[in-house]
Amino acid sequence: MSLIEAKLRPAVEVWSGCVALGAAFIIYMMPNWFMMTESVAYLSAGLLLLLALVRFKESLEVVRYRKRLRRLPYYGMSSKEVPKYGDSLFFGRGFRWGQRHTQRLKDTMNPAVRHYIEDSSPYHWARDFERKHGKHWLIKLTRWNSPLNPVRPLPPIGGNRVLHAVGIDEEKDVFVAGSDRPGNTLVLGTTRQGKSRLAEILLLQDIHRNDGPVILFDPKSDAALLTRMYTAAKQAGREDEFYCFHLGFPEMSARYNAIANFSRITEIATRVSNQLSGEGNSAAFKEFSWRFINVVARALVAIGEKPDYNNILHYVTDIEPLFRRFADYWLPRNADLSWQADVNLFEEEAAIQYKKNPRMAKYQSPRTEALRRYVEGMEASDGVMHGLLGALRYDAEFYSKLVASLIPLLEKVTTGKIGKLLAPDYTDTDDDRAIFDWTQIIRQKGVIYIGLDALQDLEIASVVGNSMFSDLVSTSGTIYKHGYEAGLVGGEEGKLPKIYLHADELNELIGPEFLPMVNKAAGSGVILTGYTQARADLEAAYGDKAMSQVIEGNFNNLIMLRVRDKHTAELMTDQLPEVETTTVMQVSGATDSSNVDSEQDFTSSTQDRVSVVSGPMLDPSALMSLPKGQAFMLVNGGELYKIRIPLPEDDHVSIPETLRQMTEQMQRTYTTGEQWWRGL
Structure with a gap:
């Protein structure tokens, strides 16, 4: 060679x-x-x-x-043409990057060969002519997208187009083995570079694989992504298993209770209070909120009522009704048979006292006073009852300060139609919107799109997204211990599912509950693919650089589209080895002869010297200059691939009327910039 x-x-x-x-x-x-x-x-x-x-x-x-080097061939495919294999995942067309491609990329930077790469003078003349004469008839010819047109415009994808051209002769379909997916995959790339298109390709294959549920968290609400996800479900015969949850369209969305399912009752308080600030003086208020939510949740579960945001807000604001309901449930099981007569007597005494001096009334109802007096006289050891009694003892003004941060949080997710969406009424037979939970989705192998409407209300999107993640972590923990068929007639104990979880705009979803999701949930079958823009997004989400590095360390596969900062690019380049590249140096010189008797006046020499230099396989600047729809992929313990993501070609599939109305409104309401390939 x-x-x-x-x-x-x-x-x-x-x-x-x-x-x-x-x-x-x-x-x-x-x-x-x-x-x-x-x-x-x-x-x-x-x-x-x-x-x-x-x-x-x-x-x-x-x-x-x-x-x-000047123009790559067009590469696009419809959803039906995307390769679908049970044990491999298709990413696009590309080649494995090695020393030869680093050498070729270095060669293109030589000024002596730039004329092979730069556009010709006629091309520049055509573009100048189009700018100066916007309506001239000749422009139709200069813009004619045909190989017969020597000055046809380049596709508006930007970037350094030679990055893929240096290996175009080796290009083939690139796959990742299914055994590598449980290690989690992180996709990084700035906006409008193709993350959503890559998500479509991966989601389509996961849906067609039909061996587990497919879940997509989409904070920015991409109508095209929703449509293509339903299209893939219909093509795979899974449209009956398709669910759409969208905070922006609650009247058309499936319903979900983020705190109704749990393995331990304390999870409810953790999911809600995790949304509160825990820094500085706020830590004490967060701990009190957790304790109080836990008391309310335990009481609700004890009396047979499913906790939701609405009833937690109701009883956080006014604990008396819950105390009375729990006491009426608890006393028949723990008090003497005469408890009702004693409580009625105490109630009459309290009513007389309240009537004589209303200012001395501690509670809204005399019965609350009677029940409290009777229960305290019993010296009961029940933890829930003690918690409710403790909440009753707080002064109203002092108590309102303790829950000052909790009540606004709960009001955000219980106001208007969203409140009915997140706290479904299971007894309302007139509401035909579906109700789902994670156990149901996993057992049914459902396909679910979750639109969090973050473009309109980031705060609520973050609260709901974190709660759903936390609920999924809890469900994963139960599956890890018992399997997802535990409790079913004929179910197999310990059987684990495959849960394909895709999280777009990952930084808007992660919270304290995300770490166990990314480093432990794989044991319960969760296969996570996260999409975000930069490393700084993870740091900002946690407020801790060390924690963000822990998260990064739990993603074994890394895909990087164009990024805008060197720090993000170095996440990939720092993992690559150094390679040796050659440099050709031309050396010429002449030497005068000092011998006057010689007929030779001077000697000259010209040499080509080849030197070998060690350097990085990939420079961060290459990742910062990728064209749209192209990426580097580091998988399988250090294999580096350069890929092109196929552009989408329209699939004409009918969608339900409700879903069609939703996507049309999403297209009018949200401008995500993800359809950058239009017109290529």
Whole structure:
């Protein structure tokens, strides 16, 4: 193998090919000129013809390589054309990046060969003409997107187009083995670079695999992503398992209670209070809020009522009704048979006292006073009852200060139609909107789109997203211990599912509950693919650089589209080895002769020196200059691939009327900028 490849040069092979072709023709036509017999002449002509073909092929490779440095071939496919394999995941077309491609990329930076890469003068003239004469008839010809047009415009994808061209001759479909997916995948890239399109490709395959639930968290609400997700579900025959939860369209959304399902009752308080600030003086208020929510949740569960945001807010604001309801439930099971008569007597006494001096009334109802007096006289040891009694003892003004941060949080998720969405009424037979929970989705192998409407209300989107993540972590913990078929008739104990979880705009979703999701939930079958823009997003979400590094360390696969800061690019480049590249140096010189008797006046020399230099396989600047729809992919313990994501081609699939109305409103309401490929 030659030490220097040198493809950025004139295709000199064509001249030797022409000579060999001409010689073959002459020998074949006039063998007597060369004093050859016919058999020898035909053999010689055949060998020369073969040599000509080889040289023409070599020259064609050089020309094609130079041509593709300026323009890559179009690459797109419909959802039906996306490869679907049970044990592999398709990402696009590309090649494995190695030392040769680092060398080729370095060669393109040589000023002597820039004319092979830069656009021609006619191309620049055509673009200048279009800018100056916007309505001229000639513009239709200059913009004609055909190979016959020598000045046709380049697709508006920007970036350094040679990054993929240096390996275009090795391009093939790139797959990742299914055994590598449980290690989690992190996709980084700034806005409008193709993260959503990549998500579509991965979601489509996960849906068609049909071996587990597929969950998408989409904070920014991309209508095209929702439509294509439903399209894939319909093509896979899973449209009956499709759910759509959207905070922006509660009247058309499926319903969900983020705190109704739990393995331990304390999880309810944790999910709600995790949304509160725990820094500085706020830590004490957060701990009190947790304790008080826990008391309310335990009481509700004890009396047979499912906790939700609405009833927690109601009883956080006014604890008396819950105390009375719990006491009426608890006393028949723990008090003497005469408790009702005693409580009625105490109630009459309290009512008389309240009537005489209303200012001395501690509670809104005399019955609360009677029940409290009776229960305290019992000296009961029940933890829930003690918690409720403790809450009753707080002064109203002091208590309001303790829950000052909790009540606004609960009001955010219980106001208007969203309150009914997050606290569904299971007894309302007139509401035909579906109600789901994670256990149901996992057992049913459902396909669910979760739109959090973060563009309109980031605060509520963060609260709901974190609660849903926390609920999913809890469900994963139960599955890890017992399997997802535990409790079903004929269910298999310990059987684990595959849960394909895709989280777009990951930084808007993560909270304290995310760490166990990313580093422990894989044991229960969760396969996480997270999408965000930069490393700084994770740091900002946690407020702690060390914690964000822990999160990064739990993603074994890394895909990086164009990023805007060096710190993010170094997440990939720092994991790559150094490689040796060659540099050709031309050295020339002349030396005068000092010998006056010699006929030689001077000596000259010209040399080409090849030096080997060690350097990084990939520089951060390469990741910061990627064209749209292109990415580097680091998988399987250090294999680096350069890929192109296929552009989408329309699939005409009918969607339900409700979903169609939702997507039309989303297109009018949200401008996400993710449809950058339009018009390419």
